[in-house]
Amino acid sequence: MRPLEGLKILDLSRVLACPFASMILAEMGAQVIKVEQPRTGDETRHFEPRVQGEHGSESAYFFAFNRSKQSITVNLRSEEGQKIIKDLAADADIFLENFPVGTLQKYGLHYDAIKKTNADVIYVSCTGFGMTGPYAPRKGYDTVFQAMGGIMSLTGERGGGPVKPGLPVADLTSGLWIVIAILTGMAGKDRSGHGCHVDFSMFDGQVGLLSLAAARYFTLGEVPARMGTEHPGRVPSAAFECADGKWVQITGSDQHWRPLCELLGLTEWATDEKLAKNAERVRRRAEVMGGLQQAIGKLDRSTVCEQCDERGVPAGPILSVNEIFEDPHVVSREMVQRFAHPQVGAFEGIAVPFKFTGYENPQMGRPPLLGEHTETILREKLGLTPAQIQGLNQLNVI
Incomplete structure (x- = not known):
C-alpha cells in the first residue's frame, strides 16, 4: 500500500506548477483525474521537446509533470460539462485549479458552488498573485514571479545583471507549496471534520522563499547584492x-x-x-x-x-545533467526510472524522491493519452450509459 491510496483528486490545472503537485501525489497513491479541454488538452501536450515513437509523437514536457494520472476531456464552457465537473467533485477529496481569478466563477465551479455538494472538499486555487490584492487580476509566468519575488535580484555574478536559475524555480517550488497545502488541508479536515479553500499565490510562494535574504534585511537593513556562488555570511x-577546467x-x-x-x-x-x-x-x-x-x-x-x-x-x-544521471549514487538510489507508453515505448523520468518504511515507495506510472479515461470515469463514477456518453461526445461536451 502506498501512503495516499484512497485520496481522490479532481485536477483542473494545466501547464506546470499544479500538474507537478498532482503528479507527486499520484505517485504516492492518490487517484488523480486530470480534466482537459476536448480535442486539444493541456497546452503542454504541444510543447517541445517532442518524443518520436513508433506509434506517434508526444511532448516530453507533458510527460515530466503528468505521469500516473487519468485523463478525461470536458468542455467547461458548456452546461453539461459543468454538471459533469460538479458531479465528479461531489466525490473528490481535493479540487485543484489554476485558472485566472474569476474564471471558474463564470462557469459555476468556484469554491462556494462546489462546497454546496461537498462540504468536506479541500479546494485549492493557484493563481499568479492570489484572489485578493491589487495584483490579483494580473497574469504572469515563472520568470515574472522569479523577477518580482526576489530570486533574480539575488542571482548572478558580482557586478553583473540579474540572472534566472536554469530551472523554472517559481513553478517547481509552487508545486511543492501546493503539495504542502493539500496535505495540510487533509490533516486539518481529519481534526475538524470540514474542508477549506486554499488561496495560493505563486508570487507569495516566491516571497515566502526569501528566508536568509529577509533575515539579513530585517536584521541589518541590508539589501543583498549578487555574489555568484558565494554566501553572504560564510567563507568559504x-x-x-580546478586545474582540469571542472x-x-x-x-x-x-x-x-x-x-x-x-x-x-x-x-x-x-x-x-x-x-x-x-x-x-x-x-x-x-x-x-x-x-x-x-x-x-x-x-x-x-x-x-x-x-x-x-x-x-x-x-x-558541479555536475552537468548527463553526469548526474550517470552518477553511481543517483543510480543506486533509483532516481531515474522508466515507464512504458503506447505511443513512444519506454521512456525515462525522475522518480519522486521518497523511500518509505511501512509503506510502498512511490511508483512511476505513464502519462495518460488525451481523454483516455473519459468513458470509463463517466460510466463507473457517474453511472452514464454508452448512449449518454455518445450524446455528450456529439455535442462536443467531452
Whole structure:
C-alpha cells in the first residue's frame, strides 16, 4: 500500500506548477483525474521537446509533470460539462485549479458552488498573485514571479545583471507549496471534520522563499547584492575552478577550515588563529577567496573531492545533467526510472524522491493519452450509459 491510496483528486490545472503537485501525489497513491479541454488538452501536450515513437509523437514536457494520472476531456464552457465537473467533485477529496481569478466563477465551479455538494472538499486555487490584492487580476509566468519575488535580484555574478536559475524555480517550488497545502488541508479536515479553500499565490510562494535574504534585511537593513556562488555570511562557500577546467563547490564551517587548508597546502592559514573564525574570513573575503582559488586551481576536481571527503570537508563536484544521471549514487538510489507508453515505448523520468518504511515507495506510472479515461470515469463514477456518453461526445461536451 502506498501512503495516499484512497485520496481522490479532481485536477483542473494545466501547464506546470499544479500538474507537478498532482503528479507527486499520484505517485504516492492518490487517484488523480486530470480534466482537459476536448480535442486539444493541456497546452503542454504541444510543447517541445517532442518524443518520436513508433506509434506517434508526444511532448516530453507533458510527460515530466503528468505521469500516473487519468485523463478525461470536458468542455467547461458548456452546461453539461459543468454538471459533469460538479458531479465528479461531489466525490473528490481535493479540487485543484489554476485558472485566472474569476474564471471558474463564470462557469459555476468556484469554491462556494462546489462546497454546496461537498462540504468536506479541500479546494485549492493557484493563481499568479492570489484572489485578493491589487495584483490579483494580473497574469504572469515563472520568470515574472522569479523577477518580482526576489530570486533574480539575488542571482548572478558580482557586478553583473540579474540572472534566472536554469530551472523554472517559481513553478517547481509552487508545486511543492501546493503539495504542502493539500496535505495540510487533509490533516486539518481529519481534526475538524470540514474542508477549506486554499488561496495560493505563486508570487507569495516566491516571497515566502526569501528566508536568509529577509533575515539579513530585517536584521541589518541590508539589501543583498549578487555574489555568484558565494554566501553572504560564510567563507568559504563558493564554486572554485580546478586545474582540469571542472568546478567544485566547497562550503565549510570553522571546524572544516584547518583540514581544508592542510589538504591545499596552505599551512600558514591552517594555524592562523584569527582565520580559524568565520567572521575574520568574511572580513578578509577577497584575500581568502583568492588564496583558495589559487591553491584549488592546481588540482584536478577528482583530487579535490577525494581529499575533501577523506578529511570531512563538505564539497561536491558541479555536475552537468548527463553526469548526474550517470552518477553511481543517483543510480543506486533509483532516481531515474522508466515507464512504458503506447505511443513512444519506454521512456525515462525522475522518480519522486521518497523511500518509505511501512509503506510502498512511490511508483512511476505513464502519462495518460488525451481523454483516455473519459468513458470509463463517466460510466463507473457517474453511472452514464454508452448512449449518454455518445450524446455528450456529439455535442462536443467531452
